[in-house]
Amino acid sequence: xxxxxxxxxxxxxxxxxxxxxxxxxxxxxxxxxxxxxxxxxxxxxxxxxxxxxxxxxxxxxxxxxxxxxxxxxxxxxxxxxxxxxxxxxxxxxxxxxxxxxxxxxxxxxxxxxxxxxxxxxxxxxxxxxxxxxxxxxxxxxxxxxxxxxxxxxxxxxxxxxxxxxxxxxxxxxxxxxxxxxxxxxxxxxxxxxxxxxxxxxxxxxxxxxxxxxxxxxxxxxxxxxxxxxxxxxxxxxxxxxxxxxxxxxxxxxxxxxxxxxxxx
Amino acid sequence: xxxxxxxxxxxxxxxxxxxxxxxxxxxxxxxxxxxxxxxxxxxxxxxxxxxxxxxxxxxxxxxxxxxxxxxxxxxxxxxxxxxxxxxxxxxxxxxxxxxxxxxxxxxxxxxxxxxxxxxxxxxxxxxxxxxxxxxxxxxxxxxxxxxxxxxxxxxxxxxxxxxxxxxxxxxxxxxxxxxxxxxxxxxxxxxxxxxxxxxxxxxxxxxxxxxxxxxxxxxxxxxxxxxxxxxxxxxxxxxxxxxxxxxxxxxxxxxxxxx
Numbered sequence: 001x002x003x004x005x006x007x008x009x010x011x012x013x014x015x016x017x018x019x020x021x022x023x024x025x026x027x028x029x030x031x032x033x034x035x036x037x038x039x040x041x042x043x044x045x046x047x048x049x050x051x052x053x054x055x056x057x058x059x060x061x062x063x064x065x066x067x068x069x070x071x072x073x074x075x076x077x078x079x080x081x082x083x084x085x086x087x088x089x090x091x092x093x094x095x096x097x098x099x100x101x102x103x104x105x106x107x108x109x110x111x112x113x114x115x116x117x118x119x120x121x122x123x124x125x126x127x128x129x130x131x132x133x134x135x136x137x138x139x140x141x142x143x144x145x146x147x148x149x150x151x152x153x154x155x156x157x158x159x160x161x162x163x164x165x166x167x168x169x170x171x172x173x174x175x176x177x178x179x180x181x182x183x184x185x186x187x188x189x190x191x192x193x194x195x196x197x198x199x200x201x202x203x204x205x206x207x208x209x210x211x212x213x214x215x216x217x218x219x220x221x222x223x224x225x226x227x228x229x230x231x232x233x234x235x236x237x238x239x240x241x242x243x244x245x246x247x248x249x250x251x252x253x254x255x256x257x258x259x260x261x262x263x264x
Numbered sequence: 265x266x267x268x269x270x271x272x273x274x275x276x277x278x279x280x281x282x283x284x285x286x287x288x289x290x291x292x293x294x295x296x297x298x299x300x301x302x303x304x305x306x307x308x309x310x311x312x313x314x315x316x317x318x319x320x321x322x323x324x325x326x327x328x329x330x331x332x333x334x335x336x337x338x339x340x341x342x343x344x345x346x347x348x349x350x351x352x353x354x355x356x357x358x359x360x361x362x363x364x365x366x367x368x369x370x371x372x373x374x375x376x377x378x379x380x381x382x383x384x385x386x387x388x389x390x391x392x393x394x395x396x397x398x399x400x401x402x403x404x405x406x407x408x409x410x411x412x413x414x415x416x417x418x419x420x421x422x423x424x425x426x427x428x429x430x431x432x433x434x435x436x437x438x439x440x441x442x443x444x445x446x447x448x449x450x451x452x453x454x455x456x457x458x459x460x461x462x463x464x465x466x467x468x469x470x471x472x473x474x475x476x477x478x479x480x481x482x483x484x485x486x487x488x489x490x491x492x493x494x495x496x497x498x499x500x501x502x503x504x505x506x507x508x509x510x511x512x513x514x515x516x517x518x519x520x521x522x523x
Contacts, residue, residue, distance in 0.1 A: 007353070008357050013357050016358050018361075020358055020359070020362055040380040040381075097275075098279045101279050101280050105280060107501075108452045108455075108500065109494040109497040110459050110493065112456055112460050113459055113470075113471070113474055116463065116475040116479070117474075117486050117487070119478065120478045120483065121300055192367075192368050192370070195370045196456075196460075199370050200372050200463070203372075204463050211373075214373060215376065218376040226376060229373070230373045230374065234370075234373065237368045237369040237370050241367075
């Protein structure tokens with residue numbers, strides 16, 4: 001739906017897109033310098049300075065490393081299971097029939113509820129966090145892989161079979177490439193989810209990680225530290241997402257159907 | 265129920281029965297400690313107990329209220345902002361980059377700030393639910409409105425429809441399936457965020473209830489709480505799909521899972 005007003009040029013769009021965040025930052029900085037804001041609203045310049053110092057001292061990296069290791073371990077386990085089972089269910093009816101009722105029953109359930117019990121089972125260390133992340137990641141990757149594999153054009157499968165391709169060849173040369181866009185869409189949702197869960201789990205019980213840093217900084221009323229950790233979480237989320245978009249572009253050369261650089 | 269119907273139900277739901285049976289076997293075999301993995305019967309007893317004492321309903325009501333309040337706020341604001349972004353080039357240029365750049369950022373990291381701004385009670389949780397749900401709802405409303413075919417708008421105008429009529433009779437119905445897809449993504453998120461915040465630190469709500477029960481080694485009670493969350497999540501999703509199918513009667517069949 002196009003409105004009748006004129007299009008903006010690329011430069012205008014960039015300028016307009018930056019205007020709100022930049023204005024908000026300037027207003028915040030000015031207010032912090034010349035007025036008394038609540039103690040938790042410290043100046044952006046002070047936040048930037050602390051973030052920079054912590055990045056240089058390596059403290060931020062240490063916690064970011066701990067969080068990312070947990071998130072990626074859970075992501076890898078959950079995604080391997082989700083994509084593998086999803087593709088299998090997409091090509092094999094009995095497998096789909098087996099998973100369908102289980103997944104549809106438990107899909108709308110927030111997987112984080114099992115965290116307290118997992119902590120009891122596996123201890124408060126990394127294992128319980130990785131397990132709950134893997135459980136959360138399984139669902140979006142499974143569902144997207146399933147629909148991706150189900151949407152494969154039958155004609156392509158038949159032609160490949162007709163020309164003598166084995167089942168394994170059909171899977172790797174026909175089903176996987178054509179399901180790939182959907183699989184990657186699932187991975188993108190799952191990655192965002194794995195970060196949310198790791199930060200939440202670290203806020204609840206942990207001795208390292210960005211979520212732990214946020215909570216302890218807050219408890220010690222070190223708001224600059226808290227913001228530095230929040231910025232690190234934001235950068236991890238944004239950076240990982242960009243990486244996946246880049247990966248998608250590299251993998252899907254020649255079949256970019258959607259809008260380039262589409263977010264959301 | 266005739267035997268054919270029973271067979272069909274069995275054919276569809278046997279995997280769930282299998283999983284439950286495996287659980288029961290594991291629990292009774294003694295391979296896993298019975299306290300860590302209580303049998304279904306024990307969980308059932310704990311569930312009935314908690315329901316009779318009324319505390320499960322109390323905590324569930326609080327969690328549900330928080331989730332739905334944030335979800336409702338996000339629905340109103342998200343649809344308004346999404347529609348406005350699709351209708352105005354200026355608003356689109358101002359807001360779209362902000363939304364797409366902050367979309368992959370875990371908003372839960374802001375929770376401590378929300379506690380300072382909105383207090384330790386329900387408001388900080390409702391606002392975090394609102395923020396998390398705002399994204400999928402806004403972006404889906406925006407894309408839904410953008411996807412409307414220009415031909416339909418022209419056809420309506422050509423037949424003398426006013427701006428208002430075009431909006432209400434063409435744009436809104438055409439965008440409705442996409443808007444509902446956004447709501448269906450946001451609804452489970454609202455529950456997730458409420459439970460997370462209640463697990464992190466609260467003295468009310470199901471997240472607290474489950475954490476407290478497992479910290480007191482009452483795992484059967486914890487599983488009863490988990491069952492309550494599962495039931496709420498499932499029923500809310502079914503309700504939303506039912507509303508969707510009533511409102512969008514011309515396009516049946518939201519997929520049972522996903523979509």
